[in-house]
Amino acid sequence: MSSTLSRELDALADWRKAMDRRVEQFGTLLGDHDLLDADGMAMVQTLRQRLSSDRLVLAFVAEFSRGKSELINALFFADSGRRILPATPGRTTMCPVELAWDASEAASLCLLPIGTRRDGLTVSALRGRMHLWQRVALPLGNPEGLAEALQEVTQTQLVSLDDARALGFWDDENPNDNPPRGDDDRVEVPAWRHALINYPHPLLKRGLVVIDTPGLNAIGAEPELTLGLLPSAHATVFLLAADAGVTRSDLAIWRDHLGDRGLERFVVLNKIDALNDPLLSAEQVAAQVQRQREQVATTLAVSEQRVFPLSARQALSARMGGDQAGLLASGLPALEQALANQLLPERGSVVGRLIEDGALALQQVTTRRINDRRRQLADQLAELGSLRGKSSSKLLMMSSRFQREAAAFEECLPRLTATRAVHSRLLQSVMRDLSSERVRLEVSRMQADSEASLFRLGAGKAFAQLGQRLAGLVDRAEKSIEEIDQMLAASHRQMNAEYGFALSAAPKPALTNYRRELKRIEAAYGRYFGLTKLWRLSERGFLGQFLQVLLSRLRVVFESAAVEVELWGKTCTAQLESQLRERRRALHSRRDAFSRIQMAGDELERRIHEVEAQSAHLLQLGERVVESVDGLRILAATVPRASATGLDADAPEAAPRLALVHTTSPHASRGAA
Template structure:
C-alpha cells in the first residue's frame, strides 16, 4: 500500500472513531450518564482523534533532493513539479504545508526582518496578518508552482545587516555567505513559509515540513530546538552521488541523533540512485553498488541498514507523472512510501487507539458503576415495597417517617464531604500555581539573565541545568501533591462506600513521568544545539532572548498538558461523587413519592412493584447498550467481546499524544476547566 493510501485509510479510521465517540456522548446524555467530567473527556478524545496532526519533516544538506522528494511523494498528482527544486540552493526558508479549513488556500510568508525582534516563531504564527499573503488557485498547478517559487527568494544586504539577521559571524568565516563586488551578501527574503491547501492528505491532518539545506550559521534556532524535534517523522536525505559528506554529518548530528527508542521515527533516504544507473554495468553490478553505499551509510550514521532506503526522487516523480510503471518501480519510491506508511501511520494509529481505549475503559467502568447504583436502589425499593404488602396504614406511615429521617441524616453527612473538597481544592490550587504561567515566566527571566551573563559553553550548560533542575523538581512536586490528593480521596471514598453503600473509586492518578521525559528531551535538544558550535551566538543578547522565548512556548505546552491531565483527573473524581450523591438523593425522593402514592390509592403498591421490575429490565438494556457502544472504541475494531479486552494499552501512550496534539485546545480546556472546577467545588 502506498503512503497516500495508508494515510487515507488512517483518516477514514479517525473519522469513524470520532463519529462513534460523538454518538456515545449523545447516547450517554440521553440516559443521564453524562456528567461534566465524562462529557469533557469524551469531547477531548473526539478532538484529539479528529484534529490529530502528523508532521513529516525533510532534513538534509542543500541540493540532496528534499523538495524533489516532497514533489514525488505528495504532489505528483498535479502532473508537474510544485515545490521548486533545482541545482544549488533552492529552498531558502522552512516551508510548512498543511490544511486549515478556516483559512483560504494561500501561501503566507514571514519576512526575514522579523528575526530582528525577539518574538519566537510560534508567537508570529498567532498574528497571521503580519505575514505576506498570496492566494493560491489549487486547480491551477501552474499558478501554484509559480507562487511557491517565492520560498526560493533572496535579498542582498550589507554585512552588518546580515550579522544582525544571524547570517554573518566573524568567528566562523568559512560559514559566511559570499560577498559580491558591491560588498553585499545574499540572505533569504523570508523567515518561514506556510502553505495552506486542500490537498487530500493535508486535509486529513498531514503536515509536511520542507527545510532549506542548513549550514550552521543560517539556521533558525527554533527549527532545530523545537520544530524538527517535534515532528512525528524525520526524513534525512543524502545523495548517492555525494555519499555522506562532512556537512551531511554535521546536520545529522545537529538534528537527528536521538535515543535508540526513537529510531522508528527516523528514515534515512539515499537519494539520486539513478546517478549510479550505468549502461555499461549490468543491473546486478548497479545493485551491488547501491547495496554497498547503503551499508556504508548505515555504518557511518550508526543506524540499522533497514532504516536506509535508496531511491531516486526525480525518476519516481517522472515515473508517476508520465505513468511509467517500470521507471517508478526502478526508482524504489514505493518502497520508501511503504516504510513511511507502516512506520508512521501504524505508530500513530496505535497511539491514538490506545488513548481512546484507555479513556473509554475508564468511562465505561464509571458509567457501569452509576448503572449498578441505580440497580441496587431499585432492588432496595423493591424489598421495601414487598415488605409493605398487606400492611396497614400506620405501618406505611411509619415507613415514610423512617425514610425522611434517613434522608435528613444523609444530608447532614454533606458537611464532611464539603471538608474533603476544600482540602482537595486547596491542593489543586497549589498545582495550578506550580505549573501556571507566572512561575514559568519567572524561570525564563532567570535563564535569560544567566545566559546574558555567561557566554561560555560551560556556563550555558550550568544555566540550563539549573533551570531544568527546578522545572523537574516542580513536576515532581506536582506528582507529590497528586499522590496526596489520591490517598485522601481514596480514604474518604472508602468511608463513604462503607457508610452509604456507594461504589466510589478514585480514577487512576495522572503519571508525570512522560512530562519529565519531555523536559529531558527539550533540554537535550537545546544543549545539543548550543554544544555543536552555536554557543558563541549567545554573545548576541537578541539571540539568547529568541532562544529562551522559543523554549518558553515549548515548556508552556508541557505544563499546560500536565495541568490538563491533573485537572481532568480531579474533576472525574469530583464528578463521580456528585453523580452518586445525586442518584442517592433522587432515590430518597422516589421512595417517598412511592409511599405517598400507596397511601393515596389502594392499587398503588402493586403498580409500583410492577414499575420497578420494568425499570430493572430497562437498566439491563442500558448496560448491554453501553458495553456495545464502547467495545468498538476499546478494541479499535468490531471484535467479539472477549477479544476486545486484550487490546488495552497503557497510559503512557495517551499522554504522549496529548503533547503532540493541539496544544491550544488543551490550553483552552485547562483554562475552562480550572474556572468551572473552582465554581463546582464551592457549590457543594
C-alpha cells in the first residue's frame, strides 16, 4: 500500500530523470557540433549533477515520546512489514538520526560519539572527518536485521557529574532540566551525538532525507539542531500527543526551535486513538478531537489546516496489514496529502527554474556562436559571388584586400589583451570581497569584539556591526560589477564598430537576492542577542558553535554570489574567445578557398555551393537547438503536482508554470538559495 507521498516523490524523481536525459541529449548535440567550449560543457555537467543530487529534507521535532519515530515508521517504512526505527514508551531516540541514501557509500549506520562535543566542533564540521565516527554495516533486504542494528540510536551511557557538565547535559543553574542522578552520582547521557543512516530505501533513493530528532530539553539539545539542521530542512513536522495536550515543554520546543516563520511547519496532533472512550459515541470523540485541533492552532498561532490529528500507531499497523479503512481512520493520509501538495511542487519549481535558467544560458551561448558562423559564411558567399567572371588582375586585387583584413584582425589582439587584464583585475577584487576567507575574518572580528565586552553585553552590538560590514562588502562588490559592466560595454562598442564583431553584454549578476538572504540570516540569528536568549550565548561552548554555524550559513551566501559572479566573468570571456576563434577560422577558410580558386576554374562554383550548404546546415542546427531548449523548458516548467485524490499518480497532473519566452536573462530568477 504505497502512500501519496511516495507516489508523488516517485513522480518528482521520474521528472528529474527525464530532465537529466534531455540535458544529456542537449549536451551531446552541442558537443557533436563543436558548439560548446570547456566552460559550456562544465555547465552541462553542473546541471546534471544538480538534478541527481537534489534532496528534500524533512525533519521531525517534538518533546520525547510524542511519536516522532513511530510517525516516520508509518510514513516511510510500513512496507517493510515491521517497526524499523525504535519507538517505545519513554525516551527512545537519544540522538538526531538522519536517514538518506548516497549511492557512492555502502549501506551503513555511522555514529558520532558524544565525547566529540567537548572539542566544540559542529556536527557538520565533523562530517568531513569520518574516521571519528563508528561505522556499522547495515544488512540489505532484511528488515529484522536493519531494525536490530538501528537499536543503537537508543544507547546511553553513565558518566560522572563533571563529565555530564562538560558534555552540556548538566546545568547547576537550571536543575529542572537535568537528567536523573543515580545513587553513585552518575548521570545517564546519550552514547552518540549524531547518527547517519545510509540505506537504499526506495524513497531515500529518490532524494528524500528524513531527520528524526530526540525529545529535546533545554540542556541536552545540540545547538546545531536549532542553528543548522532545522533551518536547512525544507519542512518540519512538529508533534503533540492528544493524551498529553500542549505542555509547557512542548511550547518551549515550539518557541525555541520552530518559532522561525521562515520554516515550513506542519503540526501533528498524534495519538488520537488514546481519546477513544467506550462511554462516548464516535461523534463525541470526533468533536473532542476537533476541539483539541482548534485549541492547538490557537495556542501555536498556526492555521487550523496546518494541524493534523492522527494516530501514527494505528496508521503503521493498518498499513502493515493492508487495511485501507483503518489507514483512512488513522488520519495519516491527510498529512501525506498536505506534504505532497505543498512541499513537492515547491521543491520541484526550485529545480525546474534552475534547469530553465541553465538551458537558456546555454542556448544564448550556442545561438550566438551559430549566428556568428552564419554571418561569416554570408560574408564569404558575398565575396565568392563577386568573383564570378573576374579577371586574374581583379583576383589579385581582392587577394590583397583579404591580406589587409587579416592584418587588421591581428591588430585588435593587443587591445583585447589590455581590456582583458583590467577586467580580470576588477573581477578578482570582487571575488576577494565575496570570498569565504573574507567572511571568516569578519566573523572572527565579531567574536573578538564581543569577547572583549563585559558579560557579552556588547555581543549584540558586535553582531549588528558584523551585519553592516557584510552588507558593505556586498555593496562594494555590486559597485565593481557595475564598473566592469560599463567597461565591457564600451570595449564591445568599439570592437563591434571597428572590427565588425558582434559582441553583446551578458546580463550582469544582481546581488539583491544575496543581500536579502543576509538580512534573513541576520534576523534569524539576531534572536540570540535578545534579552530572553542572551543567556544561551554565555553557556559553555555555545558561542563557539553558534559562530561556526553562523559562519557556515554566511559562507553559503557569499560562495553562491561568488559563483554567480565568476560564471558571469567566464561568460564574458567565453564570448570574446569564441568570436575570436570563429573569426580566425573564417579567415583560414577564406584564404584556403581563395588559393584554390586561383588555381582551378571550376573551383569557384563548387566552393559557393559548399558554403551555401554549410549555411543551410547551420540554420537547421539552430532550429534543433531552439527545439531542444524549448522541450527542456516545457518539461522544467511542468512540475508534477500532487493529485487531489492521490489515486491517479501514474499520470501526474501537469502544471505549466510559465509561457515560453525566448532569451530572458539567465540570471533573472536565480536566487541565493
